[in-house]
Amino acid sequence: MAGPQVRNNTQMPNIYDALVQVIADHWKAHDSQYPKKIILTPAQFDSLGEYRRIGRLALNDDKAVDGTKFLGVPLEQDPGTPGLLIATDGSEIAIAAQ
Numbered sequence: 001m002a003g004p005q006v007r008n009n010t011q012m013p014n015i016y017d018a019l020v021q022v023i024a025d026h027w028k029a030h031d032s033q034y035p036k037k038i039i040l041t042p043a044q045f046d047s048l049g050e051y052r053r054i055g056r057l058a059l060n061d062d063k064a065v066d067g068t069k070f071l072g073v074p075l076e077q078d079p080g081t082p083g084l085l086i087a088t089d090g091s092e093i094a095i096a097a098q
Contacts, residue, residue: 015044015083016051018097022085023071026093036086037074044097045077 013021019038026035040048045067052065069075073085083095 015097033088
């Protein structure tokens with residue numbers, strides 16, 4: 001039987017945690033202003049939806065996940081993106097996630 005998996009601190013975060021961090025960093029850098037949008041690959045978008053769905057199930061919340069926004073920030077999909085947050089000033093910030 002395999003033992004529990006230990007998370008290596010150098011491992012990239014999952015998409016949910018990565019987005020929470022990049023949005024929090026944006027708020028700190030831009031006086032609590034919201035980013036313009038987040039652009040995800042279809043795979044990142046699907047992964048985010050799954051993390052959100054699992055979180056809702058854990059809380060016994062059967063409401064559908066709003067796939068148009070994350071923490072109030074509009075979401076878009078683009079297969080040609082590496083995964084980006086578009087800051088309030090228009091700059092692009094890469095989203096480092098698995």
